[in-house]
Amino acid sequence: MENTEEFDVKPLISDGQNKGSVRCALCNSLILNPGMGEYRSEETALPNMRKRKDAECEEEEEPLSDFWFVRNVYTFENVGISKAKEGKKYLTCADCEIGPIGWCTLANDDCYVAIKRVKNIVSS
Amino acid sequence: MAKTYDYLFKLLLIGDSGVGKTCVLFRFSEDAFNSTFISTIGIDFKIRTIDMDGKKIKLQIWDTAGQERFRTITTAYYRGAMGIMLVYDITNEKSFDNIKNWIRNIEENASADVEKMLLGNKCELEDRRAVSKERGEQLAIEYGIKFMEISAKNSINVEEAFFTLARDIRTKTEKKLEASNPSKGNHQLKATEPSKKQPNWLQRCSLI
Numbered sequence: 001m002e003n004t005e006e007f008d009v010k011p012l013i014s015d016g017q018n019k020g021s022v023r024c025a026l027c028n029s030l031i032l033n034p035g036m037g038e039y040r041s042e043e044t045a046l047p048n049m050r051k052r053k054d055a056e057c058e059e060e061e062e063p064l065s066d067f068w069f070v071r072n073v074y075t076f077e078n079v080g081i082s083k084a085k086e087g088k089k090y091l092t093c094a095d096c097e098i099g100p101i102g103w104c105t106l107a108n109d110d111c112y113v114a115i116k117r118v119k120n121i122v123s124s
Numbered sequence: 125m126a127k128t129y130d131y132l133f134k135l136l137l138i139g140d141s142g143v144g145k146t147c148v149l150f151r152f153s154e155d156a157f158n159s160t161f162i163s164t165i166g167i168d169f170k171i172r173t174i175d176m177d178g179k180k181i182k183l184q185i186w187d188t189a190g191q192e193r194f195r196t197i198t199t200a201y202y203r204g205a206m207g208i209m210l211v212y213d214i215t216n217e218k219s220f221d222n223i224k225n226w227i228r229n230i231e232e233n234a235s236a237d238v239e240k241m242l243l244g245n246k247c248e249l250e251d252r253r254a255v256s257k258e259r260g261e262q263l264a265i266e267y268g269i270k271f272m273e274i275s276a277k278n279s280i281n282v283e284e285a286f287f288t289l290a291r292d293i294r295t296k297t298e299k300k301l302e303a304s305n306p307s308k309g310n311h312q313l314k315a316t317e318p319s320k321k322q323p324n325w326l327q328r329c330s331l332i
Contacts (some may be wrong), residue, residue: 026157036128046163074182075128077173083166090162094170095150099158 009066013039018068020122022113029078029095031118037068046090047116047118070111070114073104081108130179133293134204135286138220138226139211144245145187146224147276156321174290176285181290202234206297207241207289212260214273215252220259227267239296241289245312247273247280265295286314 012019016039022032045061062112073081080099082094084106093097102113137145140182149170150156172183186205188197210226212219223242231239242264244255257273264271270288 029154033128049157051158073171074132074184076171078171080162080170081168083163083168085165088169090165092159092162092167093157094172097150097159097162097167099159099162119331 005073007116008090009039009115012035012115012122017122019083020120022068023119023121024096024101025117025119026092026098027096028119029093031079031093031101032070032076036075036081036115037070040067040069040112041065044053044103044112046103046117049117050096064114064116066115067102067112068115070113071109073108073111075122127183128180129173130259131294131297131332132182133182133206133290134184134186135209135289136188136201136205137209137211138188138230140213140222143211143216143219143251144276145211148243148245148274148282149185149187150276161271168185172286174287174289176291176294179294181294183218183286183290184287196322197229197233199233202230204236205231205238206293207239208234209241209285209289210245210269211243212255213246214255215249217245220244220255222261223263237296239290239293240267241285242267242269242271243277243285244271244273248275248278262318 018037078094082090090100091102104111
Protein backbone atom coordinates (compact mmCIF):
# COMPACT_ATOMS: atom_id res chain seq x y z
CA MET A 1 0.00 0.00 0.00
CA GLU A 2 3.02 2.31 0.10
CA ASN A 3 2.63 4.88 -2.52
CA THR A 4 5.13 7.66 -2.81
CA GLU A 5 4.07 9.17 -6.11
CA GLU A 6 2.18 12.44 -6.03
CA PHE A 7 -1.46 12.09 -6.74
CA ASP A 8 -3.92 14.75 -7.70
CA VAL A 9 -6.85 15.20 -5.35
CA LYS A 10 -8.49 18.04 -7.30
CA PRO A 11 -10.70 15.84 -9.50
CA LEU A 12 -12.08 14.23 -6.33
CA ILE A 13 -13.27 17.50 -4.82
CA SER A 14 -16.40 19.44 -5.58
CA ASP A 15 -17.35 22.52 -3.51
CA GLY A 16 -14.68 21.54 -1.01
CA GLN A 17 -16.32 18.17 -0.44
CA ASN A 18 -15.89 14.63 -1.68
CA LYS A 19 -17.43 14.54 -5.13
CA GLY A 20 -18.09 10.81 -5.21
CA SER A 21 -18.65 8.09 -2.71
CA VAL A 22 -15.76 6.74 -0.67
CA ARG A 23 -15.31 2.98 -0.67
CA CYS A 24 -12.88 0.46 0.77
CA ALA A 25 -9.96 -0.08 -1.60
CA LEU A 26 -9.88 -3.78 -0.74
CA CYS A 27 -13.48 -5.00 -0.39
CA ASN A 28 -15.46 -2.09 -1.86
CA SER A 29 -17.58 -1.57 1.27
CA LEU A 30 -19.33 1.82 1.19
CA ILE A 31 -17.68 4.11 3.73
CA LEU A 32 -18.96 7.60 2.99
CA ASN A 33 -21.63 9.05 0.72
CA PRO A 34 -20.80 11.91 -1.70
CA GLY A 35 -20.57 15.35 -0.10
CA MET A 36 -20.25 14.09 3.48
CA GLY A 37 -16.54 14.84 3.86
CA GLU A 38 -14.75 18.19 3.68
CA TYR A 39 -11.34 18.35 2.04
CA ARG A 40 -8.53 19.18 4.49
CA SER A 41 -4.89 19.44 3.67
CA GLU A 42 -2.74 18.75 6.69
CA GLU A 43 0.28 16.67 7.54
CA THR A 44 -0.47 13.61 9.64
CA ALA A 45 1.37 10.32 9.76
CA LEU A 46 -0.58 7.09 10.13
CA PRO A 47 0.72 3.59 10.91
CA ASN A 48 1.15 1.45 7.82
CA MET A 49 -1.62 -0.83 6.66
CA ARG A 50 0.40 -3.98 7.02
CA LYS A 51 -0.96 -7.48 7.38
CA ARG A 52 -0.24 -9.31 10.57
CA LYS A 53 1.51 -12.21 8.87
CA ASP A 54 4.10 -10.08 7.12
CA ALA A 55 4.62 -7.74 10.00
CA GLU A 56 8.02 -6.72 11.21
CA CYS A 57 8.78 -5.74 14.75
CA GLU A 58 8.94 -2.06 14.26
CA GLU A 59 5.86 -0.11 13.46
CA GLU A 60 6.32 2.21 10.56
CA GLU A 61 4.30 5.26 9.75
CA GLU A 62 3.45 6.89 6.47
CA PRO A 63 3.18 10.68 6.21
CA LEU A 64 -0.12 11.69 4.63
CA SER A 65 -1.40 15.09 3.65
CA ASP A 66 -4.89 14.81 2.11
CA PHE A 67 -7.92 13.96 4.20
CA TRP A 68 -11.71 13.98 4.16
CA PHE A 69 -12.83 15.64 7.37
CA VAL A 70 -16.04 14.12 8.72
CA ARG A 71 -17.89 15.74 11.60
CA ASN A 72 -18.71 12.61 13.58
CA VAL A 73 -18.62 8.85 13.27
CA TYR A 74 -22.38 8.61 12.65
CA THR A 75 -21.93 10.41 9.35
CA PHE A 76 -20.24 7.33 7.92
CA GLU A 77 -22.26 4.68 6.15
CA ASN A 78 -20.04 1.88 7.41
CA VAL A 79 -16.87 2.20 9.45
CA GLY A 80 -14.94 0.57 12.28
CA ILE A 81 -13.52 2.58 15.18
CA SER A 82 -10.51 1.25 17.05
CA LYS A 83 -9.81 1.56 20.74
CA ALA A 84 -7.82 4.60 21.78
CA LYS A 85 -4.08 4.77 21.52
CA GLU A 86 -2.14 7.83 22.65
CA GLY A 87 -5.11 10.14 22.43
CA LYS A 88 -6.37 8.97 19.05
CA LYS A 89 -8.73 6.36 17.67
CA TYR A 90 -8.26 4.85 14.23
CA LEU A 91 -10.73 4.17 11.44
CA THR A 92 -11.03 0.87 9.59
CA CYS A 93 -13.25 -0.63 6.94
CA ALA A 94 -16.29 -2.09 8.72
CA ASP A 95 -16.28 -5.16 6.53
CA CYS A 96 -12.70 -6.34 6.05
CA GLU A 97 -11.12 -4.24 8.81
CA ILE A 98 -8.31 -2.96 6.62
CA GLY A 99 -6.77 0.03 8.33
CA PRO A 100 -5.97 2.47 9.59
CA ILE A 101 -7.77 4.36 6.83
CA GLY A 102 -7.90 7.45 9.02
CA TRP A 103 -8.24 8.59 12.60
CA CYS A 104 -10.67 10.33 14.92
CA THR A 105 -10.72 12.09 18.27
CA LEU A 106 -11.54 10.29 21.51
CA ALA A 107 -15.05 11.75 21.59
CA ASN A 108 -15.79 10.13 18.18
CA ASP A 109 -16.43 13.51 16.65
CA ASP A 110 -13.73 14.91 14.39
CA CYS A 111 -12.75 12.21 11.89
CA TYR A 112 -10.13 12.30 9.16
CA VAL A 113 -10.14 9.78 6.30
CA ALA A 114 -6.84 9.49 4.41
CA ILE A 115 -7.81 10.04 0.77
CA LYS A 116 -4.93 7.90 -0.47
CA ARG A 117 -6.02 4.92 1.58
CA VAL A 118 -9.54 4.59 0.21
CA LYS A 119 -11.18 4.30 -3.19
CA ASN A 120 -12.75 7.57 -4.33
CA ILE A 121 -15.44 6.90 -6.88
CA VAL A 122 -15.85 9.80 -9.27
CA SER A 123 -17.99 9.24 -12.31
CA SER A 124 -17.61 12.03 -14.83
CA MET B 125 -25.15 20.20 9.06
CA ALA B 126 -28.35 18.22 8.64
CA LYS B 127 -28.76 14.97 10.51
CA THR B 128 -27.75 12.15 8.24
CA TYR B 129 -29.96 9.47 9.77
CA ASP B 130 -33.41 8.86 11.26
CA TYR B 131 -32.51 6.46 14.05
CA LEU B 132 -29.38 5.49 15.92
CA PHE B 133 -29.44 2.19 17.80
CA LYS B 134 -26.72 0.84 20.05
CA LEU B 135 -26.41 -2.92 19.77
CA LEU B 136 -24.23 -5.41 21.65
CA LEU B 137 -22.95 -8.85 20.74
CA ILE B 138 -22.81 -11.17 23.71
CA GLY B 139 -21.88 -14.82 24.15
CA ASP B 140 -18.99 -17.11 25.10
CA SER B 141 -15.60 -16.54 23.53
CA GLY B 142 -15.06 -18.60 20.40
CA VAL B 143 -18.67 -18.51 19.19
CA GLY B 144 -17.70 -16.17 16.36
CA LYS B 145 -19.08 -12.85 17.58
CA THR B 146 -16.33 -10.88 15.89
CA CYS B 147 -16.94 -12.72 12.61
CA VAL B 148 -20.57 -11.68 12.69
CA LEU B 149 -19.24 -8.19 12.05
CA PHE B 150 -17.33 -9.09 8.89
CA ARG B 151 -19.49 -9.13 5.83
CA PHE B 152 -17.09 -11.30 3.89
CA SER B 153 -14.87 -13.11 6.36
CA GLU B 154 -12.60 -14.43 3.58
CA ASP B 155 -11.48 -10.90 2.89
CA ALA B 156 -10.57 -9.98 6.46
CA PHE B 157 -7.40 -7.99 6.18
CA ASN B 158 -6.04 -8.65 9.66
CA SER B 159 -3.99 -5.49 9.96
CA THR B 160 -1.14 -5.66 12.44
CA PHE B 161 -1.78 -2.28 13.93
CA ILE B 162 -5.56 -2.58 14.18
CA SER B 163 -5.51 -6.14 15.57
CA THR B 164 -3.10 -5.02 18.26
CA ILE B 165 -5.19 -2.15 19.56
CA GLY B 166 -8.57 -3.75 18.83
CA ILE B 167 -11.86 -2.48 17.44
CA ASP B 168 -14.10 -0.53 19.81
CA PHE B 169 -17.29 -0.51 17.75
CA LYS B 170 -18.62 -0.39 14.21
CA ILE B 171 -21.12 1.80 12.48
CA ARG B 172 -23.42 0.17 9.96
CA THR B 173 -26.18 1.87 8.05
CA ILE B 174 -29.32 0.09 6.95
CA ASP B 175 -32.28 1.33 5.02
CA MET B 176 -35.69 0.41 6.37
CA ASP B 177 -38.84 1.59 4.57
CA GLY B 178 -36.94 4.65 3.38
CA LYS B 179 -35.63 5.48 6.86
CA LYS B 180 -31.93 5.52 7.49
CA ILE B 181 -30.95 3.55 10.56
CA LYS B 182 -27.45 3.73 12.00
CA LEU B 183 -26.41 0.75 14.05
CA GLN B 184 -23.57 1.22 16.48
CA ILE B 185 -22.42 -2.34 17.15
CA TRP B 186 -20.16 -3.29 20.05
CA ASP B 187 -18.32 -6.53 20.48
CA THR B 188 -17.36 -7.56 24.01
CA ALA B 189 -13.76 -7.88 22.82
CA GLY B 190 -12.63 -10.55 25.26
CA GLN B 191 -14.40 -9.20 28.36
CA GLU B 192 -16.60 -12.31 28.23
CA ARG B 193 -13.64 -14.46 29.29
CA PHE B 194 -14.25 -13.21 32.79
CA ARG B 195 -17.80 -14.58 32.54
CA THR B 196 -19.26 -11.23 33.29
CA ILE B 197 -19.66 -7.99 31.48
CA THR B 198 -19.65 -4.69 33.25
CA THR B 199 -22.62 -2.39 33.59
CA ALA B 200 -20.72 0.30 31.70
CA TYR B 201 -20.73 -1.85 28.59
CA TYR B 202 -24.50 -2.26 28.74
CA ARG B 203 -25.20 1.44 29.21
CA GLY B 204 -27.51 2.80 26.53
CA ALA B 205 -27.80 -0.55 24.74
CA MET B 206 -31.11 -0.90 22.92
CA GLY B 207 -30.54 -4.34 21.43
CA ILE B 208 -28.50 -7.40 22.27
CA MET B 209 -27.55 -10.30 20.01
CA LEU B 210 -27.00 -13.40 22.16
CA VAL B 211 -24.68 -15.64 20.19
CA TYR B 212 -23.84 -19.33 20.68
CA ASP B 213 -22.04 -21.86 18.51
CA ILE B 214 -24.23 -24.74 17.28
CA THR B 215 -21.21 -27.08 17.52
CA ASN B 216 -20.57 -26.16 21.15
CA GLU B 217 -23.12 -27.33 23.70
CA LYS B 218 -21.53 -25.32 26.52
CA SER B 219 -21.90 -22.05 24.66
CA PHE B 220 -25.61 -22.83 24.33
CA ASP B 221 -26.03 -23.73 28.01
CA ASN B 222 -24.31 -20.48 28.93
CA ILE B 223 -26.94 -18.40 27.14
CA LYS B 224 -29.02 -18.67 30.33
CA ASN B 225 -26.16 -17.14 32.31
CA TRP B 226 -25.75 -14.37 29.79
CA ILE B 227 -29.45 -13.59 30.00
CA ARG B 228 -29.16 -13.37 33.78
CA ASN B 229 -26.18 -11.05 33.37
CA ILE B 230 -28.24 -8.89 31.00
CA GLU B 231 -31.17 -8.77 33.41
CA GLU B 232 -28.86 -7.61 36.18
CA ASN B 233 -27.05 -4.98 34.17
CA ALA B 234 -28.93 -3.80 31.11
CA SER B 235 -32.00 -1.64 30.77
CA ALA B 236 -35.15 -3.71 31.37
CA ASP B 237 -36.62 -3.06 27.95
CA VAL B 238 -33.55 -3.95 25.90
CA GLU B 239 -34.57 -5.95 22.82
CA LYS B 240 -32.87 -9.36 22.65
CA MET B 241 -32.36 -11.93 19.93
CA LEU B 242 -30.82 -15.42 20.01
CA LEU B 243 -28.39 -16.47 17.27
CA GLY B 244 -26.98 -19.94 16.66
CA ASN B 245 -23.78 -19.33 14.69
CA LYS B 246 -21.71 -21.68 12.50
CA CYS B 247 -24.77 -23.34 10.95
CA GLU B 248 -22.56 -24.28 8.00
CA LEU B 249 -20.94 -26.97 10.21
CA GLU B 250 -23.92 -29.35 10.06
CA ASP B 251 -21.77 -32.47 10.56
CA ARG B 252 -20.44 -31.11 13.85
CA ARG B 253 -23.77 -29.86 15.14
CA ALA B 254 -24.24 -30.37 18.89
CA VAL B 255 -27.34 -28.21 19.44
CA SER B 256 -30.46 -28.91 17.39
CA LYS B 257 -32.35 -26.06 15.82
CA GLU B 258 -35.41 -27.05 17.87
CA ARG B 259 -33.55 -26.49 21.13
CA GLY B 260 -32.55 -23.04 19.97
CA GLU B 261 -36.16 -22.27 19.06
CA GLN B 262 -37.41 -23.64 22.35
CA LEU B 263 -35.03 -21.51 24.40
CA ALA B 264 -35.99 -18.42 22.46
CA ILE B 265 -39.68 -19.12 23.10
CA GLU B 266 -38.93 -19.56 26.80
CA TYR B 267 -37.46 -16.06 26.91
CA GLY B 268 -39.95 -14.56 24.49
CA ILE B 269 -37.27 -13.49 22.02
CA LYS B 270 -36.59 -14.13 18.34
CA PHE B 271 -34.23 -16.78 17.07
CA MET B 272 -32.20 -17.44 13.93
CA GLU B 273 -29.46 -19.78 12.90
CA ILE B 274 -26.73 -17.95 11.03
CA SER B 275 -23.41 -18.55 9.36
CA ALA B 276 -21.05 -15.63 9.71
CA LYS B 277 -18.58 -17.54 7.54
CA ASN B 278 -20.97 -17.99 4.63
CA SER B 279 -22.91 -14.77 5.28
CA ILE B 280 -26.16 -16.65 5.87
CA ASN B 281 -28.88 -14.74 7.74
CA VAL B 282 -26.42 -12.25 9.28
CA GLU B 283 -27.86 -9.13 7.71
CA GLU B 284 -31.39 -10.49 8.18
CA ALA B 285 -30.68 -10.89 11.90
CA PHE B 286 -29.50 -7.30 12.32
CA PHE B 287 -32.41 -6.07 10.25
CA THR B 288 -34.90 -8.02 12.39
CA LEU B 289 -33.46 -6.71 15.65
CA ALA B 290 -33.37 -3.16 14.30
CA ARG B 291 -36.99 -3.42 13.17
CA ASP B 292 -38.11 -4.62 16.60
CA ILE B 293 -36.26 -1.78 18.33
CA ARG B 294 -37.76 0.71 15.93
CA THR B 295 -41.28 -0.60 16.55
CA LYS B 296 -40.76 -0.39 20.28
CA THR B 297 -39.27 3.12 20.05
CA GLU B 298 -42.19 4.35 17.99
CA LYS B 299 -44.72 2.84 20.39
CA LYS B 300 -43.02 4.59 23.27
CA LEU B 301 -43.06 7.88 21.39
CA GLU B 302 -46.75 7.52 20.62
CA ALA B 303 -47.50 6.67 24.22
CA SER B 304 -45.68 9.74 25.48
CA ASN B 305 -47.19 12.06 22.91
CA PRO B 306 -50.54 13.33 24.23
CA SER B 307 -51.35 15.30 21.08
CA LYS B 308 -52.32 12.06 19.41
CA GLY B 309 -55.33 11.69 21.66
CA ASN B 310 -55.99 9.26 24.42
CA HIS B 311 -53.69 6.67 23.05
CA GLN B 312 -52.94 3.91 25.45
CA LEU B 313 -50.06 1.55 25.06
CA LYS B 314 -51.44 -1.85 24.27
CA ALA B 315 -50.15 -4.91 22.54
CA THR B 316 -51.21 -4.77 18.92
CA GLU B 317 -50.49 -8.43 18.43
CA PRO B 318 -51.84 -11.00 20.86
CA SER B 319 -48.83 -11.93 22.95
CA LYS B 320 -49.02 -15.66 23.51
CA LYS B 321 -45.79 -16.88 24.90
CA GLN B 322 -44.03 -13.83 26.15
CA PRO B 323 -43.85 -13.42 29.89
CA ASN B 324 -40.83 -11.14 29.47
CA TRP B 325 -42.66 -8.83 27.17
CA LEU B 326 -45.49 -8.44 29.69
CA GLN B 327 -43.03 -7.60 32.42
CA ARG B 328 -41.45 -5.01 30.24
CA CYS B 329 -44.82 -3.55 29.34
CA SER B 330 -45.65 -2.95 32.95
CA LEU B 331 -42.51 -0.86 33.34
CA ILE B 332 -43.42 1.60 30.63
